[in-house]
Amino acid sequence: MKSYTEEEAHHGGRRPRVFVSHLAGVPVFDPNGDQVGRVRDLVAMLRVGGRPPRLLGLVVEVLSRRRIFLPMTRVTGIESGQVITTGVVNMRRFEQRPTERLVLGEFLDRRVRLVETGEEVTVLDVSVQQLPARRDWEIDKYFVRKGKGGALRRKGETLTVEWSAVSGFSLQEDGQGAESLVATFERLRPTDVANALHHLSPKRRAEVAAALDDDRLADVLEELPEDDQVEIIGKLQEERAADVLEAMDPDDAADLLSELPEEDKERLLTLMRPDDAADVRRLMSYEERTAGGLMTTEPIILRPDATVADALARVRQADLSPALAAQVYVCRSPDETPTGKYLGTVHFQRLLRDPPYALVSSIVDSDLVPLAPDTPLSAVTSYLAAYNLVSAPVVDESGSLLGAVTVDDVLDHLLPEDWRETDFHSEEGVAGGR
Template sequence: MGSVLAMSGAPSRVFIARLAGVAVFDPAGDQVGRVRDVVVALRLAPRPPRVLGLVVEVSSRRTVFLPITRVTLIEADAVVFDGRLNVRRFSKRESETLVIAEMLDRTVRFRDDGEAVSVVDVAMEPTRTRDWLISKVAVRRRSGRGLRKRGETIIVDWDAVEGFSVVEHGQAATALIAAFEGMKAADLANIVHELPEKRRAEVALALDDERLADILEELPEDDQVEILGKLGVHRAARVVEAMGPDDAADLLGGLPTEQREQLLTLMEPQGAAPVRRLLTYAENSAGGLMTTDPVIVAPDATVAEALALIRRPDLNPALAAQVYVCRPPTATPTGRYLGTVHFQKLLREPPPTLVAGILDTELEPLRPTMTLEEVAMFLATYNLVAGAVVDENGHLLGAVTIDDVLDHLLPLDWRESLMDAGAEESADPEEEALRGKM
């Protein structure tokens, strides 16, 4: 189904789900962003929808509208446009439909026999007048009929099915999620933020607990609370437990006391314990900012063992910058904190070397009651991306990372501002004309 299309060449079919994440280039060959969706205008049957343009994510997670009339080339791994791009933030209009976000996974029916099928992809084609129309629909059968098998995927003409204009409750999200598989959590969070509330809830229900937890950590608080409320308390407790303890504490700290306690009670005791500890500290203190899961080893660990721990692909880069050495137990709160080994030091030493012999013991650790400003000055003074938090008895409680400090130094609504940036840019006359044309 992957197609290559030169706009001036013969008509070619492009399956839209395959455009998700494809790089967008200007005429000079510089990448300006990636395709996130395709905007269409539904029309009265049997007229096929008209393609209006692409939703492109550019810098700072901003999504903008690229009129289809400005696209000059579509290939399997690249989209090229004529260089004119209005940076005003994209906002979907009432008369418009997003193909990937709203049309995939829909239940539609064959016009001839009423059989219900699920949409897995939609194809667009250019016409002689250079308009683009939705021409084909790839659907998956839910039951076997005749010689056809249950689960079979077939491609049919647009007018062979009906039901795209009907509001569907409980719409699946399998194909939508598959279209963005492999995307970083922060980028997928931006897409989820832009979805209508109904579709946002359906996507959340379809994601597994770990993936949803990663996305929640990147969303504004209002979105977090809204999604959590759609999950049911048992699923919500599992998702919160899958979040980092510091992010979970931030989220639960904004909930009513009764709801917060209900979720903590439903969590596994070992998952709830560090979150409860974090909730005892003031939000803008070192204790409230820290994560309780830094990289910790015993003094008899070797350099090779420490390096293996910081190589974990799921580890926050700031946490991977240093290893904390403590006497057992090595789970927080630990035994006596002995010092820190920076990753550059680990790289310089022979693998069999014991970490106890290469400790940095000159740096005073952070105390849990230190303020946000004191923590920021500490990291800035010593050019650190993370710092150990130790109590008055010498036990390591956790570590504060630079990303958590920045998160709290920025305005409370910085995530919303980042995702909604550019809303005040001037309108594009060509875009207005295209999107006003039905």
């Protein structure tokens, strides 16, 4: 049988490979070393065109025996018989969606055919591999046994083959199912998916939105016109809607909730995790066209004793926008908004010029006066332009960092209201009807 993990060279780097049978029952720990639960299955999404399935996350059984979904974006390590998470776990019960497949429950012991010979084989194991320089994972190989299966299968020859070497799993290109369209959307940026989604019928738009995973739908919603956002979030089950709002940037979630009736808004905020809901409520307390109303509450924050190496590790996180990754903010403990005492900013270029062991406190830029939360949009725009910034800190009267305003949020409010409805990026065809 294969080892727990393997590595292979890829474009000059090393990529970990994990055989999924060895993940069953593996303990899951948070960064503090406390056990969250155990892995019971893996969740994958099939794609069209023979492309390997994307691994969405893990089904984890927590101590209360509830099974929850842990996205792969919140998995920081799979090694030595354990899974390490970021510590942020959604405790809502896992519910399988139409486009999702359980790897242990639906892939193993399945009969498939070798493409080259047409011979039927039994899947004994499946390996997953992390893509280079990304946090995404894909299923890439089968471990199969030739023969008729059943009690006699142990006598057949075993071999490891590429995903593309077998048939029996990939989605078919024909048909109009949401699965096929969602798989096609996998190739597009969120902005392009939003543009395609906008031009579907309301019924079709709801079907596709329901089939997207939470993180993907959150990214797409952030790029849609407000009317489409409200329509889609209103057609989701309330717990699912709360999950998607949690996955959105807090400022975008606040903007969306502001468009809902008061009772719907309060009900969704109650269903969200308390920390996420608190951030959104705080943003909704500011006037829309001010620094406080524009800012995100999740910039990169470091303590004065953090090193340049620590800062670069945070900047490299794949889920950060380029604007937020352009600088880090140094605060005295606690190192989070809205209570951390702001000391200054360290820009990305400065991080590249100094040695990894240097403390961020020694290179911090404290001369730039931060924005107040009530700074109007026109003044925020002038500030970013005058100092050639893509992001700026927002600090209250007591000196606490509240968040950061990014240039993309400013542009959203400077462009015409209907700019998202313009077909400016539709060269790639999208398979989907009205």
